[in-house]
Structures are given as C-alpha cells and as structure tokens.
Amino acid sequence: MGEVIWLPYCGTAPVPGELWSRWNLDPVLLFALTLGIAAFLRWGGADSARRRWFAAAMALLALLFISPFCAITSALFAARVTHHILLTALVAPLLVAACPARIRGGVALWVGLHAVVFWGWHAPPVYGWALSSDAGYWLMQLSLLGSAFALWNAIRIAPLPGAIAALLGTMVQMGLLGALITFAPAPLYAPHLLSTTAWGLTALEDQQLAGLIMWAPGAAVYLGAALLLLSRWFARERVAA
Template sequence: MKRACLIAGLFVLALVWLGPLLDAWRESFSAHMLAHMGVVAIAAPLLAIGTQLGPTSDASRAFVLALPASLVEFIVVWSWHAPALRALAESSLFVTAIEQTTFLAAGLFLWLACLPRRDPVITGNAAGAFALLLTSIHMTLLGALLALAPRPLYGADEVSCFGIVLSAQHDQELGGVIMLLVGAAVYLAGGVTLLARMLATPPRKTV
C-alpha cells in the first residue's frame, strides 16, 4: 500500500512538473491551478502515506504540528496567488520552481502532521481533522474569490490551455473552480475521514 502510494505520488509529480502545465501552458492560470492542486492535494497526500514511518501512539506530535502546518499551507497558498508573485512565477522558470517546491513542502508538512495515528486520547486525530477542515475552508474561500472576481487578477490577454483559447477572465474563473472541486474537496474529505475515525474511537477505560 505504502509503496503504491509513493510510486503514484511520484508519478503525479512527474506528470505535473515535466508536462505542459508549467511549460507550454505556463501563462494559463487554470493550468497553474491544475499543477498546484496536483501537487498539494494529490501528490502530497500520496507521498505522505508512502513515506510515513508508521502509525504512532504519540498524540503530541499531531497536536503540536497540525495547526502550524495548516497555517504554513495558508501562508504559502495565499502568498503565491497574490497577483505580483503570480506574475513573477509566470515570467521565470526559476521562480516557478521555487513556487512548486514550496507548494510540495507545505503540502507534505500538513499531510504528514495530520495522518491518522493510534491515539488512545484521540487528540492527535482531532487536531489533524481540525487542521484539514481549516485548510479546506481557506481553499474554498480562495477558490470562490477567484471564480467570482468581477475582473481578471492575472493578466488581460487570451491564453491557451489544452488547446482551448480562454479569455483572462474565463481562465481565472476556471482556475477558481478547479481549486474548489479538487483542493477544497480533498482536504474536506481528509478532515471528515479523521473526524469519523476520532468519533469511532471507543472511550478510554479508566482504572
């Protein structure tokens, strides 16, 4: 299981980083969003599962790290979607590489901090669930802002993605929808899964 997840995660990374999303279609915001979601919402959890050493009974690690990891993810995601940084990433492959590396690092940090664990006092799973649900909320907010913005925030020219020519406004709207459908949904599913696991944990017996 872990080996398969690790291989799948590496395959997704290769598909995103070596394919046309960050090369031929680098000026398309929707292509950027597909790459972003591929890294943080698909590759990162797969790699986290594939590299996890094993479940732990130590709840303190998740309790201490999960919320800071969610905050780091928030800062990284919202910062790179500021128009100035987005334009910089579009204009330079070097900056794009930095952007993608920080996306992966933040995603791995969050998913590794939140992965299920054997926790007799359930605080670890509770912290992980809260962190993933919090991340889903800010992903939803950003996706909605991008999809509903009355004007394009990232350029004004037409762009091409998958051979389809889109206006800057439609390209941005599509990018916001991708974030809502992929990013927000994946983090929500992860948070709900951990929450269900926590609620299914039998109460601790007291002596």
C-alpha cells in the same frame, strides 16, 4: 508583447494543435527525479505499501512536470490551479504515506504556514514573478510541496480532533481563495491575458474556471479526508463504548 515577456519554465503558451509535442525533457528535472527514486529504493525500505504510494507520487509528478500538462499551465490559469491542487492535495500526502518524517511544529503551525504559502503564490504580482524566471517557478513549486508535505505529516501524527480541524481549516482557506478568484470582476493574472484565446476562453473565463476548481474539487479533497478521519473517530468511540 505578453508572449514575449512571460517565458515560464514550462515554455511559451501552446496552442491546442501543438500540445502533444510539448513534453518537458529537461535533463536537470529528469536527473532530480531519478535521484529521488534511487534514494527511496536505497533507504525507503522494502514495505510494499510504501513503495506503491511512492510510485503513485512519482507518476503524478511526471504528469505535472514532464507530460504536456506542464505546457498547458503556461496557457491556462485553470490548468495551473489544477497543477497546484494535485501537487499539494495528492502528491504531498502520497509522499507522506511513502516517507513519513518527524517535522518540528504542531499541526496548527503548518495549517497557517501552508495557507500563507498557498495564498502568497496566488497573489497576482508574486505569481507573475514566478512565471518570469525558472528560479521563481521552482521556488513556488518546492515551497508549495514542502509546506503541504509538512502539513499532511502533521495531520498524520496529530490526535484525531486536531487532524480533522486542520483539514477543515485548510478546506475553508482554499475555498475562500477560490471564491475570491471566481468573483473577481476583471482578470488578475497578467501571464494569462493573451494565452487563453486559442483555448476558447477569455482571460476572465479562465480565471473563473480556476477559482471554481479551487473552490469545489480542491476544497473537497480536504473535506473528504476530514470525513474519513471523522468516521474513524466515531468507530473508535463505538469500540470504546
């Protein structure tokens, strides 16, 4: 029954034997990515570093949305969480490095808004809706990426103390959400109740793995960025002294 109801954008949940045949060649998606690349080549400038950051972001987007990784997110909530972390903690800052922009609102505003977006899409009823329609799916993806882009852009232009605080605040909220998911006593996400068995996991084990991924490596990205900025701050203070 669940496999009939839950028809996410990436298709029905695959079994391991068919995974590598599940490439997503949606013409609308391919056109949108091609249009984005063309726009960057036309207006993104000739700076080689920015072109490398943009190429890395496009490669990650291809992994997330075109490769079989897209299909496995229909089966495993752990894969979906990994997808969201890569989108918000790697693709977004790469795009900021390639295409910096002036976005209204201070860093504190975007820390809060991104947290609301991130927690909102991981609320079980909202997540279930996102995996029930293509419109819901793309609203989830674009709002996660857009709020993360705005957050990383605000961090880029904020004073170092504010940027470090924003990164640590984001680390804490992500770690807290990951902990709540990890220690939930029962499966929360209906789309994955019947899709994990083929992968050797119960729905609860898959959910616990997802929470741990969010709690540890997901939060660690923001901690690492905060430590990098902190080292720059100390270096600047030593020079000033």
